[in-house]
Amino acid sequence: MRALIVEDEIPASEELNYLIQEHSEIEVVACLEDGLDVLKFLQEQEVDVIFLDINIPSLDGMMLAHHIGKFASKPYIVFTTAYKEHAAEAFELEAFDYILKPYDEKRIAAMLLKLENAFKRDHAGEGLVENGQAQVMDDTSVQGSSPKASVAGSGIRINLLRNDNIIVTDTADIYYAEAQEKVTKVYTKNGEFTMPVSISDFHGRLPQESFFRCHRSYLVNLSQVREIVPWFNNTYLLRLRDLEAEVPVSRGKVKEFRQLMRI
Numbered sequence: 018m019r020a021l022i023v024e025d026e027i028p029a030s031e032e033l034n035y036l037i038q039e040h041s042e043i044e045v046v047a048c049l050e051d052g053l054d055v056l057k058f059l060q061e062q063e064v065d066v067i068f069l070d071i072n073i074p075s076l077d078g079m080m081l082a083h084h085i086g087k088f089a090s091k092p093y094i095v096f097t098t099a100y101k102e103h104a105a106e107a108f109e110l111e112a113f114d115y116i117l118k119p120y121d122e123k124r125i126a127a128m129l130l131k132l133e134n135a136f137k138r139d140h141a142g143e144g145l146v147e148n149g150q151a152q153v154m155d156d157t158s159v160q161g162s163s164p165k166a167s168v169a170g171s172g173i174r175i176n177l178l179r180n181d182n183i184i185v186t187d188t189a190d191i192y193y194a195e196a197q198e199k200v201t202k203v204y205t206k207n208g209e210f211t212m213p214v215s216i217s218d219f220h221g222r223l224p225q226e227s228f229f230r231c232h233r234s235y236l237v238n239l240s241q242v243r244e245i246v247p248w249f250n251n252t253y254l255l256r257l258r259d260l261e262a263e264v265p266v267s268r269g270k271v272k273e274f275r276q277l278m279r280i
Contacts, residue, residue, distance in 0.1 A: 018043045018065040018136050021058070023081070024097065025050040025073045032120060033068060033097060040122075041129040052076025056084060065136060066093040066113070071103055079103060082110045093132060101181050105213045108178045115183045135174070135185060173224055177203055177210040184210070188223055192241045192257045193264050196234040206259060231255070231274060232267040239277065 020043045024030035030048050037043050046064060049055050053075040055067075067085065071078035082094050093113040096103070097120075107115045113135070114128050173188045186205060195202045196216035203210040203219070212219055220228060220236050230236045237255055244256040246263070253266040253274065266274050 018133065019063070020045045020066045020068060021055070021064045021092075022048040022068045023050070023052070023055050023073060023078065024048065024068070024070045026070075029070070029097075029118065029120075033125075036120065036122060036125045037068075037129065040126040041133055043129065043133070050074065052078070052081045055081060059085070059088075063090065064092050066095060066132060068095050068097050071096060071098040071100060079106060079110070082107075082112065086110055093135070095128065095132070104178065104181045104183070108176055108183055108213070111176055112183055113176075113185060115181060117181055131185065175222055177205070178212055179208070179210050188227070189238070189240065191223070191228075191238055192260055193235060193237040193262070194219055204260065204262065229270075229274065229277060231270050232265050235264050237264050242278075245278065245280070 018041075020037065022030055022033055022037075022045055024033065030050075034045050034048060037045055043066065046062070047058060049058060051074045056076070069078045069082060073081075076084075078096065078098070082096075085091060085094065094110070095114045095116060096107050096112050097116045097118065099118040101117065104115050113132060116124065116128060174185050175188050175191075177184045177186045184207075186207070190205045190207065192204045192206070194204065194212075194216060199213075199215070201212045201214055201216045201219045203212055216230075216234065216236060220230055223236075227239055228236050229239055237257070241257045242255050243258045246254040246256060248254045248265070250268055252268050252271055255264040255266060257264065
């Protein structure tokens with residue numbers, strides 16, 4: 018992986034460079050201080066990840082990330098900043114992670130491992146086409162069209178927000194989501210997340226074949242349903258794997274749900 022560090026404080030830039038070399042195989046190809054210089058650099062060279070400070074000259078990190086987000090081939094962006102208040106905006110920009118200063122070495126090491134694993138996963142299919150025919154490397158193509166197979170095999174990931182951290186999560190690990198006023202609560206096998214978006218917006222980011230809007234305030238991962246319990250007015254309660262919660266199916270969604278579950 019090729020990396021670019023964007024940081025206008027030399028000590029912070031040098032520390033981050035050292036930690037990257039110490040805890041990963043990532044190659045830092047340049048360290049820049051100015052947002053406009055970064056855009057000029059990226060016109061001539063490609064990188065796989067940008068470690069981006071927010072408070073930089075000419076073009077701040079958030080505005081720079083907006084520009085980079087329009088690239089045809091987008092690098093991962095890891096924000097490195099002393100400011101907590103930009104975490105929600107970083108999530109909207111689909112940043113890979115959000116690291117607060119002063120740097121915590123264990124936190125940096127964990128992020129770098131996650132980053133390298135994501136890069137390997139996202140590029141796993143490259144070089145697998147030989148003589149014009151794709152080589153099948155896993156069993157997802159023979160698993161049928163069930164929601165669980167299509168999600169778990171695809172490696173589709175989404176950014177979830179917890180406190181000041183952006184957690185890159187496989188969508189197969191999401192059990193359900195619940196609308197609460199202006200935010201959406203997301204429940205996964207690794208805990209609970211609060212997303213600053215409507216449940217409709219959140220649903221739009223998920224694989225539609227696997228996540229069903231079962232109620233005005235709920236959507237559920239059909240592959241995580243372990244029990245369908247008849248409820249009043251011919252509706253249902255859904256019990257999920259590993260969780261105690263029950264998710265309702267509204268009366269208006271019952272017909273569609275029955276068709277999806279073949280009941």
